[in-house]
Amino acid sequence: MSKNPSQTLWFTGLPGSGKTTISKAFSESLRENGKNVCIIDGDELRAGLCQDLGFGKIDRAENMRRAAHIAKILNLNGIYALVAMVSPYAEDRDMAYEIIGKDRCMEVYVSTPLEICEQRDPKGLYARARSGSNTLMTGIQSPYEAPREPSLTIDTSREDLSISIRNLNALLNK
Numbered sequence: 099m100s101k102n103p104s105q106t107l108w109f110t111g112l113p114g115s116g117k118t119t120i121s122k123a124f125s126e127s128l129r130e131n132g133k134n135v136c137i138i139d140g141d142e143l144r145a146g147l148c149q150d151l152g153f154g155k156i157d158r159a160e161n162m163r164r165a166a167h168i169a170k171i172l173n174l175n176g177i178y179a180l181v182a183m184v185s186p187y188a189e190d191r192d193m194a195y196e197i198i199g200k201d202r203c204m205e206v207y208v209s210t211p212l213e214i215c216e217q218r219d220p221k222g223l224y225a226r227a228r229s230g231s232n233t234l235m236t237g238i239q240s241p242y243e244a245p246r247e248p249s250l251t252i253d254t255s256r257e258d259l260s261i262s263i264r265n266l267n268a269l270l271n272k
């Protein structure tokens with residue numbers, strides 16, 4: 099049994115930093131330990147519930163507000179929420195943690211450097227941003243404000259996925 103009341107882990111980091119990969123692997127680990135868990139992924143939200151939103155500052159805030167309310171509902175029903183969103187603005191992350199409840203929420207900073215994310219570029223978004231056909235790309239034309247005091251930092255260019263999962267389990271069992 100986890101002693102920690104936190105039921106939302108909010109993964110923030112640049113596109114391509116590894117948020118989706120980590121949250122999927124961690125959800126499997128939680129399920130193996132008998133937990134109910136749901137991933138809230140920015141890409142999936144934007145394909146449906148948030149398809150009306152773009153990448154300007156106001157729309158990103160609204161995107162996070164909606165995700166935070168989903169996480170809150172899940173938590174109130176005993177379900178862990180793993181949120182994997184770029185969530186680049188510190189004030190919007192704070193707003194989200196207020197909605198969920200600060201005592202229920204932990205921030206995980208996926209700190210993989212921009213150069214590495216840009217080399218990976220699995221969706222070709224950075225290349226499109228550099229050529230000018232994708233504007234407002236986080237890390238290129240749009241800012242990313244790194245968390246100041248995350249509960250955990252994961253740099254996927256330096257740390258094996260299995261170590262990250264071990265550290266996440268340790269965080270929840272603190």
Ligand SMILES: Nc1ncnc2c1ncn2[C@@H]1O[C@H](COP(=O)(O)OS(=O)(=O)O)[C@@H](OP(=O)(O)O)[C@H]1O
Pocket residue numbers: 112113114117118139140141143144153157158159161162182183184185186221223232233234235236240
């Ligand atoms: N301009 C721009 N900036 C950032 N991201 C972009 C952009 N255009 C498309 N994408 C793709 O959208 C995914 C980010 O969506 P999020 O909802 O997580 O972003 S945010 O939290 O509202 O900032 C993000 O997914 P991940 O790569 O999984 O992070 C990108 O694939």
Ligand SMILES: Nc1ncnc2c1ncn2[C@@H]1O[C@H](COP(=O)(O)OP(=O)(O)O)[C@@H](O)[C@H]1O
Pocket residue numbers: 111112113114115116117118119120182218220254255257258259
């Ligand atoms: N721990 C890791 N080590 C090496 N590569 C990784 C790791 N995690 C993710 N990747 C790679 O980085 C790319 C982006 O990962 P993804 O999880 O989709 O990131 P995000 O959700 O932050 O955009 C993928 O090509 C993935 O294979």
